[in-house]
Amino acid sequence: MKKFNKSSMLAVAAISLWIGTFLSPILTCGFNNSGSLFLNADPNSKSSPAQTQAIILQNAFEEVFDKVSPSVVSIATERTVNVNVNPFMNGPFFERFYGNDPRSGRQMQQKQTGLGSGVILNTEGYILTNHHVIKDMDKLTVKLKNQKTFEAKLIGSDELMDIALLKIDAPKDSIKPATLGNSEQVKVGNWAIAIGAPLGFEQSFTVGVVSAIQRGGLNSSGLSYIQTDAAINQGNSGGPLLNINGEVIGVNSMIASQSGGSVGIGFAIPINEAKRITEEIKVNGRVIRPWIGVEIYSLNDQIKEELKLKIDQGALVNQIQRGSPADQAGIQIMDVITHFDGKEVKDSNDLVSMVRAGKVGKRVELKLIRRNNEIITSIVLRARPN
Known part of the structure; x- marks a missing residue:
């Protein structure tokens, strides 16, 4: 039997101590509460001033959701369409002779579905949404936050402004209307909050x-x-x-995207415009829109140079519909409308907004430039043809 000398004993002891130092946390982890793997939050710790401000904002967001989410609905849409199922009649050879005539092949019915969102306007069950959500649909089903569903009736819609008004028959105590704000008070930099059912996630x-x-x-x-x-x-x-107060300032309508998904460029119809449209739909079932019958462009450097214009603002008349109010008023192609009903016209969008805000049957004064001469005339607004 070999004997260990003193130096060998010290070496063994040192190695054992070194191994124990590294292995002890591993061996004891999970078995001793004092050596827990997790660090628990200190209930007595205080938030920094910045954290306190963030928590206040977080609470504001929670309040908005709790206040408004019961007023936001999901709208399931459904329609039945006829589709051609003859595989031999769908090729380009047959389309050359038969076109897309549905009689050229066997037909079958197919259900198509869609999904959108809406907001409750009052306890009578009126719901505001987009026209493109319900366009050409046979069945509209509204789901509330409490998961109750109701079949909706289409009161009317306006394709140009993309606004539709629906109605459900629901107990008044089961629906909560949203509070509508004032879109004219909206400023760049204000908080903007959206609630809805993106990709079906209600x-x-x-x-x-x-x-x-x-x-x-x-x-x-x-x-x-x-x-x-x-x-x-x-x-x-x-x-x-x-907005941050939970007031509706707009109706989400469209996005700008190459991928089809959100890239941070979304557009909402100002709620003041939506209110005006829905009120008219409720009364008339449709929107009766003023119209003068012209196609117009905004001025740019090229137009100003070609026409030798001495003005920087206005709307250039590019086309006139025969028999329209503009035609009857003697407006000509290449005229530049500079004033409408006493208001300065900055560009084509400005003129469109002014006409849209007018009243059918009203006679308004127009100022225009024709070959650098100012002409004053008047025009009677008529209802836009369907």
Whole structure:
């Protein structure tokens, strides 16, 4: 039997101590409460001033959701369409001879579904949403936050402004109307909050800011939109855009995106415009819109140079519909409208907004430039043809 000398004993002891130092936390972890793997929050710790401010804002967001979410609904849409199911009649060869005539092949019915959002306007069950959510649909089903569903009736809609008014028959104590704000008071930098059903995820809450106001030129409506970077996706359409007080300032309508998903550029119809449209729909079932019958463009450097214009603002008349109020008033192509009913016209969007805000049957004064000569005439607003 070999004997260990004193130095060997010391070496063994040192190695054992070194191994124990590294292994002891591993061996004891989970078995001794004093050596817990997790660090618990200190209930007595105090928030910093910055954290306190953040918590106050967080509480404000929670209040907005608790206040408004019962007023936001999901709208399931459904329609039945006929589709051609003959596989031999769908190729380009047969389309050349038969076109897309549905009689050229066997037909079958197919259900198509969609989903959007809406906001409750009053205890009578009126609901505001987008026209494109309900367009050409046969069945509309509204789901409340409490999961109760009701079949909705379409009161009317306006395709140009993308506004629709629905109604459900629900007990008054089961529906909570939203509070409508004033979109004219909205400023860039204000909080912007969206609640809806993006991609079918109901009662989703997203937050951003107002990126721009009076964003025009997006379509032929002449409407100036509220732009926001709050995430808006398919399914948010028709839902409310809210301020930090939980007031509806807009109706989410569309996004600018190459991918089809949110990239932080969303647009909402100002609630003041939406209110005006829905009130008219409720009374008349449709919108009777003033019209003068011209196609117009805003002035730019090229137009000003070609026409040798000495003005910087106005709306250039590019086309006139025969028999329209503009035609009857003697307006000509290449005229530049500078004033409408005593108000200065800055560009084409400005003129569209002025006409839209007018009343059918009213005679208004126009100032225009024709070959650098100022001409004053008048025009009678008529109802826009369907």
